[in-house]
Amino acid sequence: MFATALGPHLFWIASRAAGTAALLLSSATVCAGLLIGARTLAGRRAELRAAHEALSLAALAAIAVHGLTLLGDGFLHPSLADVSVPFVSGYETLWTSAGIVAFWALLVLGLSYYARTRIGVARWRRLHRLAALAWLLGLAHSLGEGTDAGQTWFLAMVALAVVPALALLAARALDSLARGQRSARPRAQAPPTPAGAAR
C-alpha cells in the first residue's frame, strides 16, 4: 500500500534523497580536505587523504544519481540536456544551473587529482582550492531550490555537516591571510642589504 502510493514519486524521492546525501557527503569531503592541512592532525594524514578521496567519489556518485533519477520523473520529464547543461532547463533556471555548474566543477576538480603529476602538483593544489567554491555553489543550489530546504530535519542534517565545513574554511582563509601578511612584513621592513654583503 505504502509502496503503491509512492510508486509514481519513486524517481522524485530518489532524486531528493540523493541530493541531500550528496550535500552531506560533499560537506564531509570539504571537512576532510581541510583537515589534511591541519597541523593538529598531522599524524593522521594518510587516513584523512583516504577518507577525502572516498568521500569525494561517493559525493560525485550521489550527485550523478541525483541528476539521473530526475530523468525518470513523471511530471518534470527533463531531458539529459536539462540536467547536465546550465541554462537549458526552464525550471528554476538560475538555481538548477548553479547545481549543474557545481557538479561539473566538482567532477573536474576532483578527478584532476589522478592527473596531478601531469598538471604539476603546485598548480593542481591552487586549482583544487576552487572545489570549495563549487561546494558553496552546490550549497546555494540546495538551499535555493531544494524541495526540503525549509524542513527542520533537512536543516538540522545540513547544519551538522555544513557548519563545521564552513568553520574550517573560514579558519583556513584566515590562516592563509595571516601567513600572507607575515611573509609580506619582513620583506617590507627588512633593511636594505649592502651591495656585495651576500657574497
Place this chain on the structure above:
Amino acid sequence: MSESRRPPAMDAKALARARREALRARTRAIRRRVAALAVGLFALTFLIVSAQLASGHDPALLAAARRRSTSTETTRHSAAAQGTTTSTGSETESGSTGSSDSEASGVETSASGGSGEGGSPGEASSSSAVTTSQS
C-alpha cells in the same frame, strides 16, 4: 643491546612492508565505511522523504495545495462579484474544503497529478484535485 638499536636490513624491509599493508588495510576499511555511510544516508533520507509524502506533509505538495486553495478562493470571489449563481459559490466552497483534505493525504493528490519539485508540479495536481473535490 646493539640488536635493539639497529635492526637487521631484512627486518626493516619487513617492517616497512607491514606498515604499508596496515595502511592499505586501513584505507580499504575507510572506503568500505564511506560506502556504507553514503548508502545509509541515501536510505535514511529516502525514508524521511517517503514518510513525509505518505503522511501528507510533503513541502512541495503542501505548497501546491495552499496555492490551489488560494486560487479556488479567488475564483469564488470573482464568481460572486460577477453575480453568478449561488450554487456555484457553495460548490467551490466545498472545493476549498476538499483541498484541505487533500493536504492531509498528499499522496492521493499527487498520484493523480504528478510529482516534481517546488511549485510547478503541484499545479498539475491542484487542477485534478479541485476537479475531484468538486465532482
